Amino acid sequence: MARAFLIVMDSVGIGGAPDAHQFFNGTISDTGANTLAHIAQACARGEAEDGRHGPLALPTLANLGLGEAVRFASGEDAPGLGAATSGRWGAAQEISPGKDTPSGHWELAGLPVPWEWHYFPDTQASFPPEVLRAAAEASGTDGVLGNCHASGTAIIAELGAQHTQTGWPICYTSADSVFQIAAHEEHFGLERLYDLCRALAPMLHDMRVGRVIARPFVGSAEEGFTRTGNRKDFAIALPEAVLTNWVQDAGRRVYGVGKIGDIFSMTGIDELRKGDDEHLMGHLQDLVETAVDGSLTFANFVEFDSLYGHRRDISGYARALEWFDAQIGRLLPKLKEGDMLVLTADHGNDPSWPGTDHTREQVPVLVAGTGMGKIGQVGFVDVAASVAEHLGVPSQGPGRSFL
Numbered sequence: 001m002a003r004a005f006l007i008v009m010d011s012v013g014i015g016g017a018p019d020a021h022q023f024f025n026g027t028i029s030d031t032g033a034n035t036l037a038h039i040a041q042a043c044a045r046g047e048a049e050d051g052r053h054g055p056l057a058l059p060t061l062a063n064l065g066l067g068e069a070v071r072f073a074s075g076e077d078a079p080g081l082g083a084a085t086s087g088r089w090g091a092a093q094e095i096s097p098g099k100d101t102p103s104g105h106w107e108l109a110g111l112p113v114p115w116e117w118h119y120f121p122d123t124q125a126s127f128p129p130e131v132l133r134a135a136a137e138a139s140g141t142d143g144v145l146g147n148c149h150a151s152g153t154a155i156i157a158e159l160g161a162q163h164t165q166t167g168w169p170i171c172y173t174s175a176d177s178v179f180q181i182a183a184h185e186e187h188f189g190l191e192r193l194y195d196l197c198r199a200l201a202p203m204l205h206d207m208r209v210g211r212v213i214a215r216p217f218v219g220s221a222e223e224g225f226t227r228t229g230n231r232k233d234f235a236i237a238l239p240e241a242v243l244t245n246w247v248q249d250a251g252r253r254v255y256g257v258g259k260i261g262d263i264f265s266m267t268g269i270d271e272l273r274k275g276d277d278e279h280l281m282g283h284l285q286d287l288v289e290t291a292v293d294g295s296l297t298f299a300n301f302v303e304f305d306s307l308y309g310h311r312r313d314i315s316g317y318a319r320a321l322e323w324f325d326a327q328i329g330r331l332l333p334k335l336k337e338g339d340m341l342v343l344t345a346d347h348g349n350d351p352s353w354p355g356t357d358h359t360r361e362q363v364p365v366l367v368a369g370t371g372m373g374k375i376g377q378v379g380f381v382d383v384a385a386s387v388a389e390h391l392g393v394p395s396q397g398p399g400r401s402f403l
């Protein structure tokens with residue numbers, strides 16, 4: 001029986017979103033942002049030489065049609081990424097009014113976000129007094145630090161010492177609909193940080209804030225502060241059934257890999273495997289060998305976004321892409337008869353763009369296992385419809401299969 005592997009390369013956008021101009025932060029819009037093309041162009045110019053060298057080398061993804069998808073979506077060149085030779089390729093546009101992880105994944109799973117997210121303003125005080133009061137009360141402190149838009153690594157460098165002295169949690173946000181709380185794992189306590197996030201989540205979800213995110217860190221003022229892998233997202237619940245539910249309701253098994261569990265609040269997921277991207281790749285390789293007939297494996301590889309996109313690290317992003325490409329190259333020959341593997345993304349995060357936020361872009365849709373050729377223009381929801389059709393389960397969303 002057919003199996004499906006749906007793999008999200010977090011933030012690997014390919015430019016060309018027709019509504020990019022609407023994503024304007026008061027200084028610059030996302031028009032022209034192009035994560036993949038700008039990385040490839042920087043590599044070709046010899047400007048991404050940290051831990052790697054030369055033009056971007058993604059032979060497996062290029063064979064599946066990644067270079068073609070970039071050129072199709074945006075008209076921009078992706079040097080080093082030649083013509084498709086083995087896969088089916090297209091470019092997908094998002095309609096949800098958000099360029100964040102939940103919006104992208106929900107829509108890829110067949111559900112465009114049916115509401116406007118609440119965003120906190122990029123002003124001197126980002127959060128309203130009642131939210132600040134609730135945060136201080138729930139943490140048992142006299143106040144909170146931060147209360148602003150920030151990069152997570154920058155704000156712990158700036159306020160980490162004050163946090164360990166006062167015990168006050170660091171609350172910050174971004175261009176996404178998020179309320180993030182950074183706190184020291186030992187001084188403040190990891191479980192206490194999770195409890196704080198859990199306590200605040202209902203109030204923030206009622207305001208249509210998509211996620212409350214625990215951002216624990218360790219270290220000292222002398223040695224510097226570093227975030228740990230114990231990040232935890234408390235996401236708003238999905239208002240309707242999505243691909244994972246459709247598959248599960250048809251009596252099939254659904255494997256989640258990485259952040260998928262958090263993003264879908266575990267709805268429709270039978271089994272979740274977690275870890276850093278290297279471990280996730282091990283889980284994926286294992287699932288290609290062991291996932292049961294008729295199953296869906298839904299994976300997210302987040303480090304493109306979290307370690308390199310937000311940090312505006314072009315070399316690091318290129319290294320991560322080259323590592324990922326080599327791993328997928330090892331995995332494809334292990335696919336079984338009847339398997340379909342789809343590679344896509346949830347939004348952009350152009351490391352050459354000003355700021356540290358996501359960028360509104362189209363995303364690639366690369367399909368292995370169902371022949372080759374151009375799919376062309378599709379919507380995010382069409383990914384869910386296509387996976388459902390491949391598995392032979394009823395598609396309940398607005399998408400149309402491109403198979």
Ligand SMILES: O=P(O)(O)O[C@H]1O[C@H](CO)[C@@H](O)[C@H]1O
Nearest residue numbers: 150151152153174176178310
């Ligand atoms: O700068 P850090 O803390 O990594 O924050 C990033 O992580 C958040 C959640 O993915 C995004 O909204 C972005 O702001």
Ligand SMILES: [Mn+2]
Nearest residue numbers: 010011101346
């Ligand atoms: Mn994302």
Ligand SMILES: [Mn+2]
Nearest residue numbers: 305306310358
């Ligand atoms: Mn992100």
